[in-house]
Amino acid sequence: MSEVPDTQRTSPTDPPPASGAWFEHMPSGDRQFFALSPQRAYVLEGGGEIVAPQIAYETWGTLDAAAGNAVLVCHALTGDAHAHGDSGPGQPTPGWWNDFIGPGRPLDTDRYFVVCANVLGGCQGTSGPASIDPTSGRRWGGDFPIVTVRDVVRSQRALARHLGIQRWLAVVGGSMGGMQALEWAVSYPNRCGSLVIIASTAAASAQQIAWSQVGRQAILDDPAYQGGHYYDAPLGEGPHRGLANARRIAMIHYRSGEEFDRRFDRNSNDPIEPFRLEHRFDIESYLDYQAQKIQSRFDANTYLILNKMMDLHDVGRGRGGVEQALKRITCPSIFMSVRTDFLYPRSQQIRIVDALRGSVPVEHVDVDSDNGHDGFLTEPEQTGEPMGDFIGKIAKGSIA
Amino acid sequence: MSEVPDTQRTSPTDPPPASGAWFEHMPSGDRQFFALSPQRAYVLEGGGEIVAPQIAYETWGTLDAAAGNAVLVCHALTGDAHAHGDSGPGQPTPGWWNDFIGPGRPLDTDRYFVVCANVLGGCQGTSGPASIDPTSGRRWGGDFPIVTVRDVVRSQRALARHLGIQRWLAVVGGSMGGMQALEWAVSYPNRCGSLVIIASTAAASAQQIAWSQVGRQAILDDPAYQGGHYYDAPLGEGPHRGLANARRIAMIHYRSGEEFDRRFDRNSNDPIEPFRLEHRFDIESYLDYQAQKIQSRFDANTYLILNKMMDLHDVGRGRGGVEQALKRITCPSIFMSVRTDFLYPRSQQIRIVDALRGSVPVEHVDVDSDNGHDGFLTEPEQTGEPMGDFIGKIAKGSIA
Numbered sequence: 001m002s003e004v005p006d007t008q009r010t011s012p013t014d015p016p017p018a019s020g021a022w023f024e025h026m027p028s029g030d031r032q033f034f035a036l037s038p039q040r041a042y043v044l045e046g047g048g049e050i051v052a053p054q055i056a057y058e059t060w061g062t063l064d065a066a067a068g069n070a071v072l073v074c075h076a077l078t079g080d081a082h083a084h085g086d087s088g089p090g091q092p093t094p095g096w097w098n099d100f101i102g103p104g105r106p107l108d109t110d111r112y113f114v115v116c117a118n119v120l121g122g123c124q125g126t127s128g129p130a131s132i133d134p135t136s137g138r139r140w141g142g143d144f145p146i147v148t149v150r151d152v153v154r155s156q157r158a159l160a161r162h163l164g165i166q167r168w169l170a171v172v173g174g175s176m177g178g179m180q181a182l183e184w185a186v187s188y189p190n191r192c193g194s195l196v197i198i199a200s201t202a203a204a205s206a207q208q209i210a211w212s213q214v215g216r217q218a219i220l221d222d223p224a225y226q227g228g229h230y231y232d233a234p235l236g237e238g239p240h241r242g243l244a245n246a247r248r249i250a251m252i253h254y255r256s257g258e259e260f261d262r263r264f265d266r267n268s269n270d271p272i273e274p275f276r277l278e279h280r281f282d283i284e285s286y287l288d289y290q291a292q293k294i295q296s297r298f299d300a301n302t303y304l305i306l307n308k309m310m311d312l313h314d315v316g317r318g319r320g321g322v323e324q325a326l327k328r329i330t331c332p333s334i335f336m337s338v339r340t341d342f343l344y345p346r347s348q349q350i351r352i353v354d355a356l357r358g359s360v361p362v363e364h365v366d367v368d369s370d371n372g373h374d375g376f377l378t379e380p381e382q383t384g385e386p387m388g389d390f391i392g393k394i395a396k397g398s399i400a
Numbered sequence: 401m402s403e404v405p406d407t408q409r410t411s412p413t414d415p416p417p418a419s420g421a422w423f424e425h426m427p428s429g430d431r432q433f434f435a436l437s438p439q440r441a442y443v444l445e446g447g448g449e450i451v452a453p454q455i456a457y458e459t460w461g462t463l464d465a466a467a468g469n470a471v472l473v474c475h476a477l478t479g480d481a482h483a484h485g486d487s488g489p490g491q492p493t494p495g496w497w498n499d500f501i502g503p504g505r506p507l508d509t510d511r512y513f514v515v516c517a518n519v520l521g522g523c524q525g526t527s528g529p530a531s532i533d534p535t536s537g538r539r540w541g542g543d544f545p546i547v548t549v550r551d552v553v554r555s556q557r558a559l560a561r562h563l564g565i566q567r568w569l570a571v572v573g574g575s576m577g578g579m580q581a582l583e584w585a586v587s588y589p590n591r592c593g594s595l596v597i598i599a600s601t602a603a604a605s606a607q608q609i610a611w612s613q614v615g616r617q618a619i620l621d622d623p624a625y626q627g628g629h630y631y632d633a634p635l636g637e638g639p640h641r642g643l644a645n646a647r648r649i650a651m652i653h654y655r656s657g658e659e660f661d662r663r664f665d666r667n668s669n670d671p672i673e674p675f676r677l678e679h680r681f682d683i684e685s686y687l688d689y690q691a692q693k694i695q696s697r698f699d700a701n702t703y704l705i706l707n708k709m710m711d712l713h714d715v716g717r718g719r720g721g722v723e724q725a726l727k728r729i730t731c732p733s734i735f736m737s738v739r740t741d742f743l744y745p746r747s748q749q750i751r752i753v754d755a756l757r758g759s760v761p762v763e764h765v766d767v768d769s770d771n772g773h774d775g776f777l778t779e780p781e782q783t784g785e786p787m788g789d790f791i792g793k794i795a796k797g798s799i800a
Contacts, residue, residue: 045675046673046674046675046676047674048675142677146675146676146677148675203666204666205657205660205661205665205666206657206660206661206663206664206665206666206681206682206683207652207656207657207660207661207683209666209681209683209684210648210651210652210660210683210684210687211652213648213683213684213687214645214648214649214652214687216677217644217645217648218618218621218645221618221621221622221641221642221645222621223623241621242621244617245614245617245618245621248610248613248614248617249614249649251610252607252610252611252614256607257605257606257607257742257745260605260606260607260610261605261606261607263606264606265605265606266603266604266605266606266609266714272712273446274446274447275445275446275448275546275548275708275712276546277542277546277616277704277705277708279708281606281609281711282606283606283607283609283610283613284609284610284613287610287613287614304677305677308675308677308679311681312672312675314666342657342742345657
């Protein structure tokens with residue numbers, strides 16, 4: 001068994017562990033665990049197999065007697081099952097959607113039973129590259145098999161069954177979470193009561209693949225990456241530089257030029273003169289900070305696996321194309337687009353809305369935020385309110 | 401003296417030299433050389449000094465008796481003095497603006513004397529990091545001083561004097577070339593007869609700095625970078641991975657999602673199934689190809705120096721701000737914006753146009769291209785024609 005640091009970093013000045021993954025001897029925090037396939041290896045869409053996989057998930061609220069009030073929240077690339085709650089032992093970050101989930105919030109835990117599960121290939125408790133492969137006794141590392149959005153959704157279907165949920169009142173997600181939500185409604189139309197999708201797409205575009213590629217490349221180029229087998233590296237010696245630059249690159253296309261101008265402009269706490277290469281404008285310090293912060297909660301191998309998963313996302317694959325696949329959807333749906341999102345542009349959401357219009361009730365909301373793609377995380381009023389209203393109507397049966 | 405490969409790579413399958421710079425024992429191609437400061441060290445804006453600097457430049461056409469038909473073309477980041485002509489010994493690429501320069505072309509060499517000089521800090525003949533510092537007898541490498549756009553323009557002013565040109569009929573440039581053109585008109589309003597600027601800005605924005613940072617970081621993170629002292633590395637062992645990923649990142653924001661969708665979509669010559677991490681969509685192969693191609697004509701240190709130069713670009717620095725600085729401009733000007741350019745968005749050009757309007761004749765042209773920022777290189781009809789018309793009117797004195 002690999003030796004891994006058994007506590008998470010407490011100070012940002014400590015050298016980071018080789019991986020920011022959650023490891024099995026850490027406190028479990030609010031995680032619950034579901035043995036996805038205890039009897040046999042779990043076979044993935046691409047043919048890879050995972051022996052004894054587990055899913056880490058969290059729930060909030062109470063499932064009603066008819067199991068009719070369950071909402072599945074699907075997380076994005078660097079998210080995890082901890083969509084709601086505080087940080088604490090085993091849980092380095094507060095809930096990534098705290099403003100959206102809770103009593104009286106759009107996903108009202110007084111009314112709904114809200115579920116969020118870390119995706120397969122993730123690094124916060126669900127089986128992923130940082131997990132031990134029982135067949136070898138070693139952590140998977142770079143040998144973890146390719147996972148697709150369809151695999152993730154199928155694993156979530158098993159979790160739903162385990163929780164006694166035959167049909168979700170709503171499946172909700174932004175970005176990579178929206179890919180899962182859409183795939184839910186295509187794979188299991190009868191299990192999906194409605195869809196709420198923000199800033200997502202029916203198939204990754206060439207430009208999205210390109211951005212994904214350069215982030216992956218930054219990690220693969222890091223000599224400390226070691227073919228993905230870096231979990232035994234001492235503190236501070238994992239593939240931190242690679243993951244750091246991948247994160248800097250991502251933060252640029254997750255936000256917007258408009259926001260950066262507003263927040264940073266050409267400001268510089270570091271004196272510009274005398275000129276020197278090492279000088280940092282404030283925007284650079286911000287990206288350095290984000291690059292540092294992700295080290296304590298994310299894993300470089302998961303970054304590779306989930307980015308490839310997004311690149312492979314195409315609801316139309318093997319189904320006669322995107323438009324043909326979308327015809328399988330039978331539930332009411334709402335889609336939202338962020339004005340400044342140049343990573344998942346509005347046209348990608350409109351493509352889906354146009355395909356659904358006429359066959360199911362479908363709405364589209366424009367979100368006026370300068371936060372770019374991250375607007376799916378940061379606008380509880382503009383996205384949360386229509387989401388709450390929409391799901392409320394679904395619950396009352398006033399959209400069907 | 402450092403040992404460097406004395407011929408440029410002839411086959412793309414050969415391992416690349418440590419640097420794609422031009423070195424002094426290579427054929428000079430069409431380069432002419434100007435000793436910028438033969439008597440004393442050339443002192444830069446930031447205080448750095450270069451002993452015995454030289455400028456490599458090319459000219460096309462004939463300077464008229466009154467020296468009134470000279471047009472200065474300023475190159476962009478990875479450009480050089482070879483704006484026009486074929487590839488050949490010492491010159492790995494054909495002219496980067498061949499469609500714009502030549503008899504009957506917008507910069508008509510039957511009428512104009514066209515000059516283009518490699519910038520200070522460059523790597524194609526002008527003194528830069530790959531040059532030998534006579535004070536140490538070694539190549540500058542990572543010790544090359546910081547160069548600003550103002551330094552470049554001042555060096556071009558010295559070259560103009562050397563060529564007998566007191567006043568340019570026009571100063572022309574796109575992107576980093578446009579920064580130089582604008583700085584010309586601010587620094588030397590009496591020496592600048594008109595401006596033609598495409599896809600450029602009066603000051604680098606936070607987002608532009610961010611993109612610049614991640615490209616630099618990719619190089620700095622490459623262990624083969626060696627503090628910039630890699631010129632002695634054997635073939636194939638320079639900072640190629642770092643420069644490669646910097647180039648991939650840049651190519652994404654130099655082009656546009658719209659173009660990538662049109663050209664590549666989700667196409668894949670490499671079979672998608674069985675799924676694997678190493679799989680390449682066509683867009684990825686394209687970026688890999690661009691990343692490979694730049695190795696034979698560019699230098700990683702120059703990449704760092706010129707990106708920092710662009711980040712420091714701010715015509716308003718020390719002049720009371722951008723709008724105040726732009727008041728110094730006295731010449732007719734034309735600005736062009738590319739519809740899909742999200743790196744140098746239209747608003748940056750409009751800011752300058754708005755500042756000039758009312759004080760000098762100013763025009764603005766919208767270029768309808770899906771080539772993104774690179775539209776400044778690729779649209780000889782949409783940008784070349786208005787450019788040719790504009791300079792023609794300047795030459796006839798019909799705009800003044």
